[in-house]
Structures are given as C-alpha cells and as structure tokens.
Amino acid sequence: MKTPRTQFLRQVAATGAGALLLSVATLPAAAQTTPPAQPPAGTVPAAAPSGPYSLQRAIDVALQNNLTIRQQQLTVENTDAVLRQSRAALLPTANASASQTWNYGTNVDPLTFQFQDQTTRANNFSAAANLNLFSGFQVRNTIKRNQLDYQAGLSDIEKSRNDISLNVASSFLQLVLAQEIVRTNEARVNSSQQQVSRTQKLLKAGSVAESNLLDSQAQLASDELNVITAQNQVAFYKLQLTQLLNLPSPTGFDIEVPALPDPDDEVTFTANPDGTYQTAVGLMPEIKAADLRVQSSMRTVEVARGAYYPRLSFGASIFSGYSSARIGRKLTGDSTIVPSGFIYQLTPTGPQPVPGLIAGILQPRFQTLPEGFSSQVKNNLGKQLSFNLSIPILNGLQVRTNVQRSIIGVKQSELRAEQTRLELRQSIQQAYADAVAAQRRYAAAKRQTEALSTAYRNAEIRFNNGLLNGTDFNIAKNNLYGAESSMIQAKYEFIFRRKVLDFYEGRGLSL
Structure with missing residues (x-):
C-alpha cells in the first residue's frame, strides 16, 4: 500500500507544476478539502x-x-x-483460594470422606505455585x-x-x-x-x-x-x-x-x-x-x-481444611480399670486361675468433643511438590501449520519492507x-x-x-x-x- 506521502508526490507528478499549486483537485490526500479527523466529544482544540x-x-x-x-x-x-x-511470564505463578460450604442431609464429609446424615460446615484452604522451567524458548x-x-x-x-x-x-x-x-x-x-x-x-x-x-x-x-x-x-x-x-x-x-x-x-x-x-x-x-x-x-x-519441544514445569502446593463433623477425644482427668482376664498361678497340673483375683488395665477417660478450627487447620495441613513433563506427539499437525504460516508471514514482511524501500526511492x-x-x-x-x-x-x-x-x-x-x-x-x-x-x-x- 502506498503511503500518503508517496501518493502525494505521485499525484503531483501526474498533474504538473501549475496544477500542483493552484488546483484544489490535486492536493495531497492528507490536505484535501476533507477536514482532518475532529476531536472526540468533549475535547476542545487548543486556542490559536x-x-x-x-x-x-x-x-x-x-x-x-x-x-x-x-x-x-x-x-x-x-x-x-x-x-x-x-516479561512477567518468566515469573512463577502463585494463587491462593479459600472456601466455606454447608452440607445438608446425607453427604460425604470432605475431610473424613464418610457418609453422614447431618448438617456440616466445611472450610478449604489452599495455595499453589507453578514455575515454567522449559517451554521451547x-x-x-x-x-x-x-x-x-x-x-x-x-x-x-x-x-x-x-x-x-x-x-x-x-x-x-x-x-x-x-x-x-x-x-x-x-x-x-x-x-x-x-x-x-x-x-x-x-x-x-x-x-x-x-x-x-x-x-x-x-x-x-x-x-x-x-x-x-x-x-x-x-x-x-x-x-x-x-x-x-x-x-x-x-x-x-x-x-x-x-x-x-x-x-x-x-x-x-x-x-x-x-x-x-x-x-x-x-x-x-x-x-x-x-x-x-x-x-x-x-x-x-x-x-x-x-x-x-517438551514442556517442563515445577509446582508446589499446600492444603488444609476444617469440618464441623470431625470430632476429637479430650482427657477428663479420671480413669477406670477395665478387666482384662484372670490371674493364673502355676500348679503341678498346670496354670490355674487364682480365685477372687481378676487382672485389669487402668484406662484414662476421654470426652468426645468436636475438634476446634485452629486444631483442624494445623492437623490437616498437607504439602505437595511436583514436576510436570508434557511431550507433544500428535496434535492434528497444528504446530506444523503454525510454523508454515509464520514462515509465510516472514516473506510477507520482507516484501512489505522491499515495497517501502521502492516507494522511498x-x-x-x-x-x-x-x-x-x-x-x-x-x-x-x-x-x-x-x-x-x-x-x-x-x-x-x-x-x-x-x-x-x-x-x-x-x-x-x-x-x-x-x-x-x-x-x-x-x-x-x-x-x-x-x-x-x-x-x-x-x-x-x-x-
């Protein structure tokens, strides 16, 4: 495409000297009777x-x-x-997320993965980062x-x-x-x-x-x-x-x-x-x-x-969560003896139970209570590191087609550059x-x-x-x-x- 400057000079050459300076019809495209683009609404041109x-x-x-x-x-x-x-694509990506849900009726606890029939509240917290190590430059x-x-x-x-x-x-x-x-x-x-x-x-x-x-x-x-x-x-x-x-x-x-x-x-x-x-x-x-x-x-x-080329990336993530259905045991300070069997003594005929004596185990008493929020977040903490490798094998020849199209684009750019030089000359x-x-x-x-x-x-x-x-x-x-x-x-x-x-x-x- 010819530039406005080239069109102007060509037009002058075709119309002659006298027509250049006296005829309105031979003015350059940028200087014709059509006024230049006006400012948008609300814009006032500078005063003369x-x-x-x-x-x-x-x-x-x-x-x-x-x-x-x-x-x-x-x-x-x-x-x-x-x-x-x-340039910012060279930096790693990092994202965090949090959610809170309420489950009613029969549902699966998101932390224990057990079916239950009660209303529960659950919180999920996660953070993940990913770094591109190689993507074919x-x-x-x-x-x-x-x-x-x-x-x-x-x-x-x-x-x-x-x-x-x-x-x-x-x-x-x-x-x-x-x-x-x-x-x-x-x-x-x-x-x-x-x-x-x-x-x-x-x-x-x-x-x-x-x-x-x-x-x-x-x-x-x-x-x-x-x-x-x-x-x-x-x-x-x-x-x-x-x-x-x-x-x-x-x-x-x-x-x-x-x-x-x-x-x-x-x-x-x-x-x-x-x-x-x-x-x-x-x-x-x-x-x-x-x-x-x-x-x-x-x-x-x-x-x-x-x-x-293959793509290689590194990822890291951390996860924790809370569920209102999760319970924990707490010591009450009391204990109880749980019978565990008889006490035996050796006799010539073999081991015989001792009458009136029973063996027992001293077991502390626990209180079953819902586990607290901070405790669950701390105890449910999970971490993950990963390397991901993707090797292209066959994708409908899309890569090959894109390469061919980009090569054609180079030739078009070279022709436009040559055309620009020709117009300048x-x-x-x-x-x-x-x-x-x-x-x-x-x-x-x-x-x-x-x-x-x-x-x-x-x-x-x-x-x-x-x-x-x-x-x-x-x-x-x-x-x-x-x-x-x-x-x-x-x-x-x-x-x-x-x-x-x-x-x-x-x-x-x-x-």
Whole structure:
C-alpha cells in the first residue's frame, strides 16, 4: 500500500507544476478539502496563539494537536503493556483460594470422606505455585518479538510526525503562493483601472474608438474576478492549514511570509538521487519500522517452532481444611480399670486361675468433643511438590501449520519492507526530477516574462496611440500575466521540491 506521502508526490507528478499549486483537485490526500479527523466529544482544540505563524511554529502546533499521532501513542502504550506482560511470564505463578460450604442431609464429609446424615460446615484452604522451567524458548522469543513490535510502533509515530510536517509545509507554501497571486492580481486590477482611465480620456479626445474602452472595461472586470478567485484560494488554503493544525477557527490566523530566493539565484540543481536515497534509508522511520517487523516475524517463527519441544514445569502446593463433623477425644482427668482376664498361678497340673483375683488395665477417660478450627487447620495441613513433563506427539499437525504460516508471514514482511524501500526511492527520484524541471521552467518563464514585458510596453504605446485594437492589447497583457503566473508557480514548486529532498537528507523543514 502506498503511503500518503508517496501518493502525494505521485499525484503531483501526474498533474504538473501549475496544477500542483493552484488546483484544489490535486492536493495531497492528507490536505484535501476533507477536514482532518475532529476531536472526540468533549475535547476542545487548543486556542490559536496570537501572532503570525512561521513554518516551524505551524509544524510544532500541528504535531502537538494532531489526533492521529495521539492515537498512535496510545497504540504504542498498549504494545508496551503487552511487552511488560510477556516479561512477567518468566515469573512463577502463585494463587491462593479459600472456601466455606454447608452440607445438608446425607453427604460425604470432605475431610473424613464418610457418609453422614447431618448438617456440616466445611472450610478449604489452599495455595499453589507453578514455575515454567522449559517451554521451547517460547517465552524468551515472545519477549524479543514484543520488543521489536514496540520499537516499530515508535517508528510509526515518527513517520506520522514526518507526514504531518510535510503536509503542513505543503499547505504553508500553497498559502504563501496564493497570497502572492492575490498581490499580483491586485496589481493587474490597478493597471487595468489606470488603462480604463487613460482610454476614457483618449476616447474623449477622439484618439481611440469606443470599442477600445469596452475592451479595457472587460479586461478590468476579468482582472477583478481573478482577484476574487485568488482571495478565495487564500481563504481555502488558510482553512486547510488551520485544520491541519487542529485550530478551532481560521479567524485571526496569519502566517509569516519568508524571504524566499529565486531559483535562478542558486547554482544549477545537481543533487544525487541515489546518494539522497542511501541517506534516507538510514534516516526514514518507515524503513526502520519495516525492518523491525521483518525481525519480529522471524521471532514469530521461533515461537511457533517452540511448540515442537517438551514442556517442563515445577509446582508446589499446600492444603488444609476444617469440618464441623470431625470430632476429637479430650482427657477428663479420671480413669477406670477395665478387666482384662484372670490371674493364673502355676500348679503341678498346670496354670490355674487364682480365685477372687481378676487382672485389669487402668484406662484414662476421654470426652468426645468436636475438634476446634485452629486444631483442624494445623492437623490437616498437607504439602505437595511436583514436576510436570508434557511431550507433544500428535496434535492434528497444528504446530506444523503454525510454523508454515509464520514462515509465510516472514516473506510477507520482507516484501512489505522491499515495497517501502521502492516507494522511498521513487519518491526521491520524482522529487529530484520535479525540482530540476521546476528550476528549468522558472528560468524559461523568467525569460518569457522579460520578453513579453517589452512586447506589452510596445503594445500599450500603440494602443494609447490608436494603432492597436483593444482585443490585441488584452491578448498581449494576458500573455504577460500568464508568463508571470507560470514563473511564480515554478518558483514555489522548486522550493517545495528542494525542501522535500532536504527532508529526506535529514536537514529538516525550514524556510
């Protein structure tokens, strides 16, 4: 997919120099009559600071207020949260749980596992921890992939800032051009008014025909219409620029008109597009973002391949509980003698019981009571340690399919990176070709203007002396104005192309 910057430069190349700066239909996609995305409800754009705007100030305000950049910043923050979560996957997991239940009617005691027919209350307490010892290096590769995605997101923000800066610079120069065209057309109106006044005097003196006056008045009306058209262009470009800056209204908005040199004041433009491209490859954030996503897709392959390996984890848990049905025995302090049999004595005939004597066992007495809560929790304490090994054997070829899909993803990322480089090279080549063509066109238009100025002065003298009709005089006048307009358009196109190439070489946007 072509970037807005590439679409803009391609569109300019297709429409030509004059259409670039004067036609609304050839504006870049980001700077069309469609206004930028408006702030959400409840958000009030920053008020326009007082004083005229320089180009740098306009760029700074646009970068501060642009909502697309804010949205991308939130996206990067979300990616950062994903990165932190993947790092936290290296830590063990630990969870604790507790429950309390009441059992009615026939039920199984949760601790004695005996059937009983009584209402009981039971408490269960447990804590468990698990540590991933090995999972095919998936966690490590996931962390590295998320780091690359986070860095690519930062580069995306920088690219958006560059696109906004270029759009603001384009609109700023278009506004400067429109203001200069207004001044040129106003000068033409003033010249036409003077011409009408002179023609009226010559008509009264009988030096010229009435048709000459009518032609001069028609030319004056055309020039006044051109002034209105140019003023509308100024209002449009001013609105466009304030929308790029996300300002509430163009009312009171003004710009500083910089002192711009003529293209022929500079030496012949001989930039090296290949050298500019090599410099831009190392500077442009879209190239860095594309390369980072290629590396990220490679890590995705490693994550998918990690599912081929066994998984080993270590776990530990502790458990205890309480049941109201559990009973215990408690010494009462008393004891009793329990008969255990007769006492025997040896006689010649064998052992004989001794009459009147019975053997007994002294046995303490116990009291059966429900066992207490703390005692049960202590006595029912259980611990467990475990190692868990999972070996993948056959899972419907899911791992293999995921690996194949991730490899295809790498190839797609590589193609997108190559496409990004191609678009950058073509944009630089187009900007260079347009700059050279604009400089040459300016020089030719300047020579044409000088020649037509001489022809216009000669036509004016002949017209004032009645030797030239009004139609031919207006043709000479309009030819001169057309040459002047072409010269102004070529001047500003050359300036913009030069600034685009300077931008690609890392020199920033300044006038």
